[in-house]
Amino acid sequence: MEEWKFIKGYERLYKVSSLGRVKSLTRQIKRKTGNYKIQGKLLSLIKMKNGYLRVGLYKNKKYKLYAVHRLVAEAFLDNPNNFPQVNHKNEVKTDNRVENLEWTTREKNINFGTRTERCKRKLSKKVRGTNIVSGEVIVFPSTVEAGKNGFSQSAVCTSCKNKKPHKGYIWKYVS
Incomplete structure (x- = not known):
């Protein structure tokens, strides 16, 4: 009631x-x-x-x-x-x-419920960086991994959204 x-x-x-x-x-x-x-x-x-x-x-x-x-x-x-x-x-x-x-x-x-797991899935999107000069392509399993390899995790995320380069690479999420 x-x-x-x-x-x-x-x-x-x-x-x-x-x-x-x-x-x-x-x-x-x-x-x-x-x-x-x-x-x-x-x-x-x-x-x-x-x-x-x-x-x-x-x-x-x-x-x-x-x-x-x-x-x-x-x-x-x-x-x-x-x-x-x-x-x-x-x-x-x-x-x-x-x-x-x-x-x-x-x-x-x-940390309640499935939020942590849902966030992990979002963070684990593959990202591909294409060098704007040489065309070289690099792929990471997530923005976190890109961050561990000399790139800024947040800058890679931003680049995926606005298509602006980060450290000479244009970044995209890979489905």
Whole structure:
């Protein structure tokens, strides 16, 4: 069953639910022209480039974006160890149900679940460098290996994306 709690710092303005939804509350606004009523409603969530959901909240004429998973955790989960981050147990960034969230350390959050393995796969893309003068071709199993052989790992990655040379080679990912 869905449960609603006030959002800390926004009491009487907004509530967050145990299912990861956010709503504004019905309230009276005072203006020079008189008082009027603003009807409460469910708020739209914004999916960010990183895959997490955020919501915009207004208070005292100021607008601020908040991570929905963090609002849910702050409202529903105790944090006796004062951990700084919230982890999605099933690794689905849009699943902000309270039972899917837990407080954790940064290190545990980074190394949780399949993330490390997924990152290894991304890093293990083969790269091919073609010398812009001689046409010589060199191939490495990953940017990490290119880095171990006198090239900058990050510069090889950048070259693969923007086609600009690094140390006289144009780099490409090999499928």
